[in-house]
Structure formats: structure tokens, C-alpha cells
Amino acid sequence: MNGDTTGSIKYRTAAAAVEQVLKQTAAVAVPGMSVAAICSYADSLVEATCKSVFRKDDSIERGVAFPTTVSVNRVIQNYSPGPEEDYVLREGDVVKLEVGAHIDGYISSAAHTVVATNAPGTSIADRRADAICAAHYACEVAVRMIRPGQSAHHMVKALGLVASGFKCTVAAETFTSQIDRFVMSGRNTFANRFNPNVQVPSLVFEAGEVYTVDCTMSTGNGIARESTYSPAIYQRDVNQQHSLKLRTSRALFTSVNREHSVFPFLMRGVVGSSQSLKAGVSECVRSQLLVPFAVTMDKEPGDTFVAQFKATVLCHHTGPVRLTRALPLPNVLPATAIPAESEIGQILALDCEQAALPELPRLKLPIQTPIPTQPPAGAAAAAVSSASMDTS
Known part of the structure; x- marks a missing residue:
């Protein structure tokens, strides 16, 4: 990276925390495990891990940059349920795990995507494998294209080529976003799915920029629709001002301002069991003071699977430097392969430096690992047909 500046160290420390937590979270994504328990476990790990670094400076804000989400099968994103809307993983479920951390705003x-299974040595060779490989290789392609002089238009085209090669589609509402300190979606943000009605911005990547690339692929049409699951994640819009009429709304917004900065947060952590605070959510949303992150799913019903891989990358003057490390792919055998001589094969052959990540201290108080419950009856037999979490 471009020198061991304070920002560089904090980016890499946050990346080390994300890698460690994502690895531990993937290990517990097994049949019988509650999604709510996985999300709570991962968020607790992020908080504890981030608090274990830079301990001499109490003024540094650190912790969860985006609450952990565990989106299953055809759910695309933002599923971080409480107990009332929980889901228990079944044998064969495609499980997308997303983790975000920050150190002092960096x-x-x-x-990462895994398949919930009690037989990890078994190869998966159906449409789940195609979705997982499409998302994996799309992420590897995108990472290698974050280099000075490369264009967003070319990247979007390449992601579409990867998707079509595996007979998949790029999921709508997924983006490549420039990030900065305390900024999760900067001025250079564009959709990864090509839309003939929306022009891809004519941006060219420049040295010194940092991006997150969210590569999400579907075996369906990739069109996102809002599910019936309630939004759990919200973010304060610091650019909005509004005089709230209801006392409950004012109390809620005061709590949000006191407990959270600019990063998205879980609303249930603010309202708890308080019905009065919960009653204030609607007005805060209508006034655009709070922005909900809808739980979306592929519009196409049936045996539709969505897979996701995401990375944080620095555009260095020498080429891309990957901050977050890729975890090993699950045991999948897709129906197709990428020829080395193809345009995508040539992009995959490009160099991509992996940033050296610091070693993190061992936690003084280990976070208790969640325990699976008994899987629902007939879960193994219903594995693929449960592509559901279907609320249509």
C-alpha cells in the first residue's frame, strides 16, 4: 500500500478484523443454526475484536460498520432478523454472509457464500454451484479491474459476461462504491447490473481511491423486490433536518443520535422492548431522518439461488491492492468453466496484490459460539426445494 500511514494501518486492521470474523461466522453456518444467532454472534465478534486494537486511544470510534447479514437462498441482501422473524438453516441452503468493521471511520x-451442510466433503454440482462460482469469479474480476485508468463501464460489462457464462444474472441493487473515512458510499458509486435505461457513469478509477465491490449473482432474473420481512437495519441521514411532531419520534431520534454515529445500525438495539420508541420509527422514516435497508429477494420464485462475494480494494498506482482476503470456495462444481484465453480469463490472470494484514490480539473474553437447534423435520429431503425463505 502507499506507505504505512495512519489511515493505511486502520484500513488494514479493520480488514483483519473482518477476515477473522467472517471465517468464524462461516464455520457456524450449518444446518439447525438460527440466522438471528449467527448475526448476533458475528456482530459481537466485530465489536470485541475492534475494541482489542488501538486500546491506548479511547477517543477512537470503532466497531460494526454495517450489521452482519445472513441472507439465504433467493434473499438478496439485508436480512438480519430478530427472534420474531428468524430462520433456521437447512441442509443445502445457500448462505450469504456479509460483515463490516471500521477503525476510526476507516x-x-x-x-462470502457457503452452503449449509453436515457433509462438507460432498460436491455440489447443481444451480447453486453456478451461482456461487459466478459471484466468486465476478468478484475476482472486479477486484483486478480496480486499477488506475480502468473504467466503470468496462467493469460492468465484464461482470455481465461472467454472469452470462454461468447462465446467471447480476442481482439488481448491488453496487461498487467508493469509500472514505466515515463514508460507506462515496461520489463514485455505480450499479454492477447493466441497465439500458441508466447510463454507467463515465468514471475512471484513480490511485488512492478505496472501493468495496459487491458481486451478487442469481440463477433467476436478478430483479430485486422487497420481501415481507421487516427492515432491521437503519441509517441516520445526516443531511436531513425535520421537526418531528410526535414525542415518541423525538425520543427515538434522540436515542439514535446518542447511541450511533453515521454508520447503519440495528433498530432493535435502539428500541429494545419499548413500544413507545418503536412507535416513533414511522415518522422518522417518513421525514427521511432515518433510512431503512429493505430486505430484498429475487423476484423469480421457485428454485432460485443468489450468491454473494464482496471485497474491499485500494486502487494503488501500481495496481489493485486487496485489503480483505478471499476465503476458500465451498466444494462446488459448476456446469461451465472460464477459458483462459477468453476476455474474462485474461482479466483473472492479471496481478492483484494482497495487503499485509496485522495480527490481532487474542480476545480476553471469548465470544460464546452459538449452538445449532434441531433442524426442521425433513430438512435434508427438502434442501433444494426450500430455495425459499419464500414470503411471496
Whole structure:
């Protein structure tokens, strides 16, 4: 990276925390495990891990940059349920895990996809494998294209080529976003899915910029629709001002301002069991003071699977420097392969430096690992047909 500046160290420390937490989270994404328990476990790990570094400076804000999400099968993003809307993983579920951390506002985030199974040695060779490989290789392509002089238009085209090669589609509402200190979606943000009605911005990557690339692929049409799951994640819009009428709304917004800065947060952590605070959410959303992150799913019903891989990358003057590390792929055998001589094969052959990540201290108080419950009856037999979490 471009020197061991304070920002560089904090980016890499956040990336090390994300890698460690994502690895531990993937290990517990097994049949019988509650999604709510996984999300709570991962968020607790992020908080504890981030608090274990830079301990001499109490003024540094650190912790979760985006609450952990565990989106299953055809759910695309933002699923971080409470107990009332929980889901228990079944044998064969495609599980997308996304983790984000920050140290003093310097953000790193990553996502990885696994298949919930009690037989990890078994190869998966159906449409789940195609979605997972499409998302994995799309992320590897995108990472290698974050280099000075490369264009966003060319990247979007390349991601579409990867998707079509595996007979998949790029999921809508997924983006490549420039990030900065305390900024998760900067001025250079564009959709990864080509839309003939929306022009891809004519931006060219420049040295010194940092990006997150969110590569999400679907075996369906990739069109996102809002599910019936309630939004759990919200963010304060610091550019909005509004005089709230209801006392409950004012109390809620005061709590949000006191407990959270600019980063997205879980609303249930603010309202708890308080019905009065919960009643204030609607007015805060209508006034655009709070922005909900809708839980979306692929519009196409049936055996549709969505996979996601995400990375944080520095555009260095020598080429891309990957901050977050890629975890090993699950045991998948897609129906197609990428020829080395193809345009995508040539991009995959490009160099991509991996940033050296610091070693993190061992936690003084280990976070308790969640325990799986008994899987629902017939879960193994219903594995693929449960592509659901279907609320249509």
C-alpha cells in the first residue's frame, strides 16, 4: 500500500478484523443454526475484536460498520432478523454472509457464500454451484479491474459476461462504491447490473481511491423486490433536518443520535422492548431522518439461488491492492468453466496484490459460539426445494 500511514494501518486492521470474523461466522453456518444467532454472534465478534486494537486511544470510534447479514437462498441482501422473524438453516441452503468493521471511520467489508451442510466433503454440482462460482469469479474480476485508468463501464460489462457464462444474472441493487473515512458510499458509486435505461457513469478509477465491490449473482432474473420481512437495519441521514411532531419520534431520534454515529445500525438495539420508541420509527422514516435497508429477494420464485462475494480494494498506482482476503470456495462444481484465453480469463490472470494484514490480539473474553437447534423435520429431503425463505 502507499506507505504505512495512519489511515493505511486502520484500513488494514479493520480488514483483519473482518477476515477473522467472517471465517468464524462461516464455520457456524450449518444446518439447525438460527440466522438471528449467527448475526448476533458475528456482530459481537466485530465489536470485541475492534475494541482489542488501538486500546491506548479511547477517543477512537470503532466497531460494526454495517450489521452482519445472513441472507439465504433467493434473499438478496439485508436480512438480519430478530427472534420474531428468524430462520433456521437447512441442509443445502445457500448462505450469504456479509460483515463490516471500521477503525476510526476507516471501513472494510467483505461477503462470502457457503452452503449449509453436515457433509462438507460432498460436491455440489447443481444451480447453486453456478451461482456461487459466478459471484466468486465476478468478484475476482472486479477486484483486478480496480486499477488506475480502468473504467466503470468496462467493469460492468465484464461482470455481465461472467454472469452470462454461468447462465446467471447480476442481482439488481448491488453496487461498487467508493469509500472514505466515515463514508460507506462515496461520489463514485455505480450499479454492477447493466441497465439500458441508466447510463454507467463515465468514471475512471484513480490511485488512492478505496472501493468495496459487491458481486451478487442469481440463477433467476436478478430483479430485486422487497420481501415481507421487516427492515432491521437503519441509517441516520445526516443531511436531513425535520421537526418531528410526535414525542415518541423525538425520543427515538434522540436515542439514535446518542447511541450511533453515521454508520447503519440495528433498530432493535435502539428500541429494545419499548413500544413507545418503536412507535416513533414511522415518522422518522417518513421525514427521511432515518433510512431503512429493505430486505430484498429475487423476484423469480421457485428454485432460485443468489450468491454473494464482496471485497474491499485500494486502487494503488501500481495496481489493485486487496485489503480483505478471499476465503476458500465451498466444494462446488459448476456446469461451465472460464477459458483462459477468453476476455474474462485474461482479466483473472492479471496481478492483484494482497495487503499485509496485522495480527490481532487474542480476545480476553471469548465470544460464546452459538449452538445449532434441531433442524426442521425433513430438512435434508427438502434442501433444494426450500430455495425459499419464500414470503411471496
